[in-house]
Amino acid sequence: MTPMVSIIVPVYNVENYLRRCIESVLSQEYKNFELLLMDDGSRDGSGKICDSYTYDPRVKVVHKKNSGVSDTRNQAAAMARGKYLQFLDSDDWLTKNSTRTLVEAAEEKDCDMVIADYYRVWGERVSQKGDIETDEIMAPSDFAEYMVENPADYYYGVVWNKLFKREIIEKYGLKMDPEISFCEDFLFNLQYIRCCRRICAVNVPVYYYVRRKGSLVSQNTNIPNLVKMKTSVFEYYRKFFKDVLPEEQYQKLLPQIYLFYVDAAKDDIVVPGPVPGSYRLGQERIQAKRELMETDDPVGNAYAAGKIAERLISEVARKYDLSSEEVMILYYADTFSDPGPKKDIAELTGLSRTGMMRVLLNLKLKKMMDTAEYRSEENEETEATDIAGDKGKMIRLVLMEEAYPVVKDLRRGFEIIGETMFDGFSDEEIREYRNLHERVRRNMTRILA
Template structure:
């Protein structure tokens, strides 16, 4: 049986598919199987993968009804016979030494997972992306601390710059959540990490990620679905750190954890600044968007304000914080430069005594490390 199973979900990828497949078949490391999973494509992708399967015995072409990328990956994981799993997206490609470096790293370190740098490709330009600045073997806690510094980065969230043990996936029944269409990779990685003791780092870029535009809002996704998906990710992220660290260790990291939750909650939505917006926590208003309503900058900001309020509510409940506490924390997290109490008052429009009381509470509970200076 092959040592590595390489998995590619394919859906209407005819333009980039050959480049992706060729980069795999030209790998310096040869002991692998390639699972090309056609997820009900309507273009010439099915015939392309059949062509490759006929020419190379390592290639398996699978055709199935469309069910989404997560379900397709899960099917491939079930079919895989390799000891290790490697994933690609059909519009990307890898360096000739990618699989070799993955195998070498995981076996030399007796690791449970490998993470590697990658190239981000935008048009004719590319830039190297990576975040972990050490070659040493990381423990689960080490990795979690590195992730705290930049959790929303693709480096930690995606699966295509990582290398997994099939045995761990099967033993703990780890699979992608087919109900999610947003951040499913990130949740899968966090679930896997709860069972990974040793993580190896490859600082050489091994993957070419082709940047495509898009967000939950630009995809015209149902607002209720956006709220549910984002809330699920935020709750899982918080539970992940509560599982990795004991209570005292978690408390010391509260500020960074809350920073991610707030960043993630407001992602794709502007911070409200129009007269129609209200301070968070003064009331709970349901978000009801009417397609025939006049679309203006004011109405757009209003609905985004309500969504931000909805996202921050579970953070408030989980961390026993009031609406004004989160408002202040959001401002301080966004501001790189030192701030004063009066700057916080000016931004939040809260009374000075409320700001002072909230700041003292946030500092005592490790949400902020340095108390804002008094004016003058």
């Protein structure tokens, strides 16, 4: 089946961050994609990490001589089979609904480019970044008027918060310039926008951007070359506005256009302390809508319970450098003595069966869980969790010693949640609540019967 999206990841010496990046792609809610991992001559273990994911048929790995990020992206775009291209840097990661959000917007609104908000991460802090708030379809001239207000904003300059049509890139022979190491993404975006008819924005973050390295200047970039590159980029930037705007509008906005030449790329600056409006990394995924939390009906109660569990799982996952899906599997393996068929545990964790098996493999590689197959007819006593497999087989999940601290924190976390929920209750009130809750649970079971 031809993939709808080709997700392109240039990889170079990022072994400490690469698994998080790749797993954020493989755990996407949207499944119809191919993942192109382009190993650009890495000298660390990045290449082997890429190869370890080839068990998934959607993953394609290319090992090549080092040629830089722009040329690597060009090579990947030439190989891509998807209708759309999505770019991802190997030390960043995607939100769980990233690809779905972009594709649905492109398809529903028949757009040539989709631009989205993103999360800016520094240390343990995160803040949402965006600019365009309209949900109306924009022509290139409309988009340009938004862009000129923030001429050096990463929101406009980067490629990783956007979705591109491969057809347009191929039709107009668009490529990133390997000779430019300043604003190379931005130049490509300007070329692409000139070839668009319809552009739309979504106010949903789709990406986690982590600023790890210093700016070009702080990395001892040759200053004369930097000035030359910035002058060249500005000239193309100015010409872009002259081409897409009516002359009268272009002349009116010319002073703002020139701000690009003196403005700094705001997201290049690592902020030394908490920024107003920022929050701890992980909290961005677990913000709850107060109106739903206060709704006294089954939907509101289920929403509240889900948000509380999600918060704990996110915190534990972050503490042990695991994905939320991995923590959920460990939790269910520890909690349920007989979860039933594989499809049941996949449903409980919100994973596909393929996704669940991938998570199990990851946990096995991390020495947190072991698996063994045996016939379902056997009635062997075990403390392990049994999941029905294919052709009458069972898969036994055994928590390993490495997983014990994770499970211990989960157990204690849910204990604390329970204690907090009943804060101020008398023992009699707690017993009454639990009796009533059990009656409600039985009634709900009847509804589902």
